Amino acid sequence: MNCQDIALLLDDHEVDDLLAAKQPAVREHLSACGECARDWQIQVQLSNAAIPEVPAALRARFAIRAAGVAQPGKRPRGRFVVIGTCIALAAAASILALQMKEPRMPAAATVVSATVDPVPEEPAVQVFNKARPAATAPKPDEEAKEWEAWVHRTEDWLAARNDPDALIATAFLLEEEADSPGISRRISALLQRAAALAPESARIQAAALQICGVTRPCDTTPYEQALRRIAPDNALGWSGEVGRASRVDDKEALSRALTAMSRATTYNTYAGASALSMIAQVRSALVAPPDIKGYFPSMSTYMAFGAIAATATSDYMLLKKLCMSAADDRTLVECSQIGAAMQAGDTLMHNLIGLAISGRGLPADSAEARALAQQEVRVRWIIQQLGQLPGLDADEPGGQSTEAQQALLGATAKHPREIDVMRALLEEQGIPTEPPADWKPQKQ
Amino acid sequence: MPTPELQRAHALVAEHLDTLFRVAYRLTHNVPDAQDLVQDTCVAAAQNMARLAAMDTSLHWLLRVMHNRFLDCARRRQRSPFIAAASEQHARRVVSDAPGPEELLQQADSEGALQRAFMRLDDTQRTLLSLRAEGYDLAEIETITGLAREVLRMRLHRARRTLAQYLDESNDATPAAGRVESGT
Numbered sequence: 286m287n288c289q290d291i292a293l294l295l296d297d298h299e300v301d302d303l304l305a306a307k308q309p310a311v312r313e314h315l316s317a318c319g320e321c322a323r324d325w326q327i328q329v330q331l332s333n334a335a336i337p338e339v340p341a342a343l344r345a346r347f348a349i350r351a352a353g354v355a356q357p358g359k360r361p362r363g364r365f366v367v368i369g370t371c372i373a374l375a376a377a378a379s380i381l382a383l384q385m386k387e388p389r390m391p392a393a394a395t396v397v398s399a400t401v402d403p404v405p406e407e408p409a410v411q412v413f414n415k416a417r418p419a420a421t422a423p424k425p426d427e428e429a430k431e432w433e434a435w436v437h438r439t440e441d442w443l444a445a446r447n448d449p450d451a452l453i454a455t456a457f458l459l460e461e462e463a464d465s466p467g468i469s470r471r472i473s474a475l476l477q478r479a480a481a482l483a484p485e486s487a488r489i490q491a492a493a494l495q496i497c498g499v500t501r502p503c504d505t506t507p508y509e510q511a512l513r514r515i516a517p518d519n520a521l522g523w524s525g526e527v528g529r530a531s532r533v534d535d536k537e538a539l540s541r542a543l544t545a546m547s548r549a550t551t552y553n554t555y556a557g558a559s560a561l562s563m564i565a566q567v568r569s570a571l572v573a574p575p576d577i578k579g580y581f582p583s584m585s586t587y588m589a590f591g592a593i594a595a596t597a598t599s600d601y602m603l604l605k606k607l608c609m610s611a612a613d614d615r616t617l618v619e620c621s622q623i624g625a626a627m628q629a630g631d632t633l634m635h636n637l638i639g640l641a642i643s644g645r646g647l648p649a650d651s652a653e654a655r656a657l658a659q660q661e662v663r664v665r666w667i668i669q670q671l672g673q674l675p676g677l678d679a680d681e682p683g684g685q686s687t688e689a690q691q692a693l694l695g696a697t698a699k700h701p702r703e704i705d706v707m708r709a710l711l712e713e714q715g716i717p718t719e720p721p722a723d724w725k726p727q728k729q
Numbered sequence: 730m731p732t733p734e735l736q737r738a739h740a741l742v743a744e745h746l747d748t749l750f751r752v753a754y755r756l757t758h759n760v761p762d763a764q765d766l767v768q769d770t771c772v773a774a775a776q777n778m779a780r781l782a783a784m785d786t787s788l789h790w791l792l793r794v795m796h797n798r799f800l801d802c803a804r805r806r807q808r809s810p811f812i813a814a815a816s817e818q819h820a821r822r823v824v825s826d827a828p829g830p831e832e833l834l835q836q837a838d839s840e841g842a843l844q845r846a847f848m849r850l851d852d853t854q855r856t857l858l859s860l861r862a863e864g865y866d867l868a869e870i871e872t873i874t875g876l877a878r879e880v881l882r883m884r885l886h887r888a889r890r891t892l893a894q895y896l897d898e899s900n901d902a903t904p905a906a907g908r909v910e911s912g913t
Contacts, residue, residue, distance in 0.1 A: 292882070292886055295885075295889070296861070296866075296867050296881075296882055296885055297866050297867055320890070320893075323889075323893045324886075324889045324890070324893065327843075327889050327892055327893055327896070328861070328862070328889065330843055331843070331847075331858055331859075331861075331862040332862045332863075332864070334755070334843065334844070334862065336751045336754050336755065337754060337760055339746055339747055339750045340760060340764060342764075343746070343750065343764050343767060343768075344746065
């Protein structure tokens with residue numbers, strides 16, 4: 286044992302391992318070498334240093350914005366695949382919140398054409414404004430309880446119906462609490478009922494698959510099989526197989542699943558249609574969702590719709606990793622085909638991952654690689670232009686504009702793909718959807 | 730409402746909020762600054778969502794964004810005479826040669842001494858030691874910071890030695906200061 290060995294231990298082992306590694310040889314060296322002993326002590330001290338809990342305001346900020354994704358100690362979920370028309374979902378949420386100020390009877394909602402009151406002007410959300418008076422700061426615990434109570438009242442109302450859309454909407458609402466065993470059983474039962482009521486609906490089967498995919502325990506197999514039967518060209522139906530095979534390192538099963546998936550021509554989550562359906566269902570709730578003090582009025586409903594947007598198969602990242610590290614020719618070809626299907630998919634995130642996967646293994650100066658790079662530039666142009674449209678960002682002074690929300694919902698109803706929704710919104714504003722020839726995406 | 734990219738970034742950050750905050754706190758040793766760094770990371774992430782596809786895990790990608798934001802902020806601090814002055818004042822307070830009674834008490838606490846010594850390190854050294862203290866191995870730190878493995882080894886080693894030196898200086902200063910205080 287010498288100083289270099291100690292340095293290697295310090296650089297590549299965690300503290301517990303460091304302590305466990307204090308075997309006689311290490312101890313002997315440390316007792317003889319003051320510098321190494323000092324380094325060792327510092328590493329252990331740094332690792333054990335007290336770190337404060339995440340402040341409640343910070344947690345509330347992200348919990349609300351990301352539809353209740355992260356709670357301490359909860360298992361990680363595949364939330365970051367925000368499926369489909371998030372912007373439209375948020376707009377829809379705002380409209381709903383405005384419409385649901387008063388309790389209303391169930392109505393057959395045509396959400397897009399709904400008339401809404403003007404959005405009241407609220408100050409922008411500034412949780413990080415340290416000068417914000419404590420009295421107006423949100424109280425996450427109370428709000429969470431109020432929200433939870435509303436979800437359960439709405440669950441009773443919606444789950445009583447024998448309507449697959451109502452059952453899926455209920456499962457979406459409950460998904461935020463899917464870590465609780467009781468809730469996960471209820472979600473599973475709701476999904477089974479919904480799927481049985483709509484055996485030929487790809488949208489319902491896909492929604493059941495995605496909600497089930499982030500609920501433990503829940504068996505996604507029946508929904509995958511149904512989706513593959515109804516929509517054999519949709520790669521989403523194979524994502525579960527790929528995930529399971531990869532997790533248990535079953536190379537044969539993985540190869541079979543990748544081959545099957547590579548025959549698909551698209552990767553659809555049906556997010557836009559699911560969002561509009563969810564809006565209609567929640568609108569029919571007898572009691573309006575609670576607003577959260579300190580945030581703009583639509584935030585509570587926005588949480589519900591964020592839950593839809595954020596619920597997606599957790600296996601996409603795995604797929605990306607598999608394809609990005611693929612070494613053999615066959616897998617590379619299959620991954621390229623899967624990438625093409627993802628590019629044709631309905632969510633922007635899948636489109637972008639599809640571009641990355643498709644570009645894997647291509648010479649940088651090849652025509653194909655250049656075409657993919659150009660396509661990514663186009664997508665990023667659209668993202669950037671949309672981000673600059675006035676009236677879309679709740680954090681802007683004045684908050685959201687009703688017109689922008691209506692436009693978003695309208696575009697969502699017309700276009701199944703998120704990228705087309707965004708394109709339509711830009712066209713409506715007279716903004717070019719193609720970047721100038723010399724435009725480069727902003728780099729960090 | 731946020732743009733789709735910002736909403737995705739929020740979802741990503743929410744997924745890893747505890748880890749991001751822990752690393753941010755290790756870097757800044759200050760809760761408000763750590764909060765701001767997490768928020769900055771989210772905003773920067775929103776502008777760079779396409780890069781997600783190039784990273785093995787979203788957490789590594791976010792940590793990379795945070796690392797870059799942290800270094801950018803440090804550079805900005807250095808460029809701005811106003812902020813630099815405030816920062817200098819802060820540094821003087823935390824590594825004061827003439828501590829006040831409260832600080833003397835704090836200095837008796839080895840964690841406080843470690844914290845003050847840590848804050849004297851340069852930004853890269855703080856990042857590397859913070860990530861290592863959070864349990865990231867060299868391969869992961871390489872992904873996050875973009876520094877080559879051998880460079881990382883060298884810098885980590887140098888960071889630990891510098892920290893030890895600052896701690897020693899702090900230990901040497903404390904009894905002397907204590908004597909001055911007790912003698913007055």
